[in-house]
Amino acid sequence: xxxxxxxxxxxxxxxNLLYSLYSEQGKKNLFRGRMIAPVISVxxxxxxxxxxxxxxxxxxxxxxxxxxxxxWWFIYPNILKKMVRKNIMRMKMSGRLPYSEDETLExxxxxxxxxxxxxxxxxxxxxxEKIDVYSEYILIWIDTxxxxxxxxxxxxxxxxxxxxxxxxxxxxxxxxx
Numbered sequence: 001x002x003x004x005x006x007x008x009x010x011x012x013x014x015x016n017l018l019y020s021l022y023s024e025q026g027k028k029n030l031f032r033g034r035m036i037a038p039v040i041s042v043x044x045x046x047x048x049x050x051x052x053x054x055x056x057x058x059x060x061x062x063x064x065x066x067x068x069x070x071x072w073w074f075i076y077p078n079i080l081k082k083m084v085r086k087n088i089m090r091m092k093m094s095g096r097l098p099y100s101e102d103e104t105l106e107x108x109x110x111x112x113x114x115x116x117x118x119x120x121x122x123x124x125x126x127x128x129e130k131i132d133v134y135s136e137y138i139l140i141w142i143d144t145x146x147x148x149x150x151x152x153x154x155x156x157x158x159x160x161x162x163x164x165x166x167x168x169x170x171x172x173x174x175x176x177x
Contacts (some may be wrong), residue, residue, distance in 0.1 A: 001165060002108040005154045009092060011137070012099050015149045016084050019132065021077065022177065031099060037072035041065035063116075105148060107165060112140065114148060125169040133163065133176040140166075 020026040045062055053061075091097050100116040114121040114127075121142075124165045129141035138150040138159075155162060 001158075001162065002163075003105045003107075003154055003156075003158075005101055005103045005105055005148075005150060007101050007103075007149055007151065009088070009097075011149055011151050012090050012097065013085055014137065015139065015147065016088060017081055017142070018132075018137070018139065019145075020080060022132075023144075031078065034073050034076045035090055037065075037069045057084055068158065086094065103148075105150070105164070107169075107177055109169075112148070128173060130175045131166055131170055133174065138162070138166075 021030060031171070041062075044065065045058060046062060048058055078161050088097070100118070102116065104115045106113040111124045113123050114123075123142055131141065131144055132139045138152075138155075140148040140150065142148065150162075152159060163174070
C-alpha cells in the first residue's frame with residue numbers, strides 16, 4: 001500500500017497542537033501553565049494576609065482573583081495554540097521547518113518506508129511507538145517526539161483500509177482518539 005503525502009504548514013501546526021494538548025508531556029505542560037494564575041493568586045493573598053489586611057479586603061481580593069483564575073484556566077489553551085502557531089511560523093520564516101512537504105509512504109509487510117527527495121527512512125512495525133488516529137490525521141509515532149503525519153486528504157478514501165492494515169501489523173499500538 002503506497003500513499004503520496006503532501007503536508008502543508010497547517011498540517012504541521014495541527015500536529016504540534018495535537019502533541020501540545022494530548023501527549024503526556026503536553027498535558028503536563030498545559031496543567032502547569034494553567035496553574036500559574038492560581039499559584040500567583042495564593043501567594044498574593046498570603047502576602048496580603050501577612051501584611052495585616054482586614055478580612056473584608058482579603059475576601060474581596062480572593063473573589064476577584066478566583067474570577068481571574070477561572071478565566072485564565074479556560075483561555076490558556078488558546079494562548080498555547082497561538083504560541084505554537086507563532087513559533088512554527090517563525091521557524092518557517094527562517095527556513096528551518098523540520099518536515100518534508102512531499103513524502104511517499106509504503107506500508108510493506110514488515111516495515112514502513114518513507115521516501116523524500118533527501119532521504120529514505122525505514123521502520124519496522126514493532127519499533128513504532130504508537131499510532132494515534134484522529135478524524136483529520138493519522139499520526140504514526142516513530143519515537144516520543146517524531147511522527148509521520150498522514151492527513152485524511154492524502155489517504156484518498158483508503159483510510160479504513162489503512163487502519164485495518166495498521167491494526168493487523170501494529171495491534172494494540174493503534175489508538176483512536
